[in-house]
Amino acid sequence: MFCCRRKKSSSQRRFGAAGSLCVGLLLNANGGQILADDQVRLIGAELAPYAYHAQGQVVGLGVEIMQEIGRRLGHSGDVSLMPFKRAFQHTLTQPNVLMTPVARVASREGQLQWVIHYIDDRFFYVSRAGSPKLTHELARQGGTFGVLAGSAPLAQLRQGGVNNYLEQTRDTANINMLRVGRIDGWFTSAILFSAALKSNPELSPADFVIGDVQSSHCVYIVASNTMPQTLLGPWQQAFETMRIDGTVAEIVGRHLGPELQALLEDEQSSLVCGNP
DSSP: OOOOOOOOOOOHHHHHHHHHHHHHHHHHOOOOOSGGHHHHHHEEESTTTTEEETTEEEESSHHHHHHHHHHHHTTOOEEEEEHHHHHHHHHSSSSSSEEEEEEOGGGGTTTTEEEEEEEEEEEEEEEEESSOOOOHHHHHHOOOOEEEESHHHHHHHHTOOOEEEEEESSHHHHHHHHHHSSSSSSEEEEHHHHHHEEEEOTGGGGEEEOOOOEEEEEEEEETTTTTTTTHEEEHHHHHHHHHHHTTHHHHHHHHOOHHOOOOHHHTGGGGSSSSS
């Protein structure tokens, strides 16, 4: 309970705003706490293993990368989880938003800023055991193929000239349709395939035929074109420090098994992240 409050003089009132600013600057000079106000909003587009709910928390490879950068900058690390389309729209239209995962594909060039590239992925077809390996060329000749709605694999499927596909909101549906023969193949990526197997432990890679890699992409944390470099710079610098000190590799290792990491690294040197 407060009592005996004295009326502030005009000079004291003038000092109020300036004093608050000085305090903020002092905090910034002593541990970066000015960023604890969360000037930057973090959004995860719901897609395992990058961003998803587990045990009541938002977790995932991309989420953990953003949270560790934020921790080093004094950010709270709060991440909002949304469906991809809504997350993407928020990022394009709302101020000071960082979002992941976003694959760098040609159709998205110019729409946003590619802020932090933290992992690469490979696209391929998955078919039932005993089936031939599928390619875009074979898929264009006929059959029906499952793909995750609104995903980078969908964009790549279209780019490959394949129009005979069914979109599903969950890859579990693609797996089930493939197993019962309702589709001839499932077009996905190495990381998404690994996540699907992890969430369905009754499945074995031996149940499927993995086709040859059809294309590759780089996965980013992105921002709108209007987000200033004064806000982006510290996040990029903190990530570079994480890459050098081994934190990025440690986080990736917690989410991806050694076999998948080996698959991604096999072609890493040939993948250039820039204009696709």
